[in-house]
Amino acid sequence: MSNPFETINERLSNIENLLLEIKNKPVEEEKSENLTVKETAEILKVSEQSVHNYIKRGFLSAQKVGRILLIKRQDLENALAEVKSLKYKRA
Known part of the structure; x- marks a missing residue:
């Protein structure tokens, strides 16, 4: 019969992994x-x-599909990055 503590340690090791x-x-x-x-x-x-x-002012670009305006996620992230870079730019 094996030691029950060894079995418990083995199972705990598996759970940890x-x-x-x-x-x-x-x-x-x-x-x-x-x-x-x-x-x-x-x-x-x-x-x-x-x-x-x-969108009207050109801060975001969007594509019109039927009656729905769709904004690409990458365009949104680029616009946000541009705003952040302008915010910390020194004059």
Whole structure:
């Protein structure tokens, strides 16, 4: 008969290895390539009208598909990066 403590230690070691694998695995969220005006407004924490104004003024680029405006996620991230770089630029 084997020692019960050895069995417990072996199981705990297996659990620890599994937890480490889960912890180190990169989390990939389902990010759609295109965002609607509503989704963009939620990300930016502004109103939908503000997003429409950003598009009109050229701060954001959007594609019209039927009656829906779609904003590419990469374009949104680029626009945000540009705003951040302008904010900290010295005059």
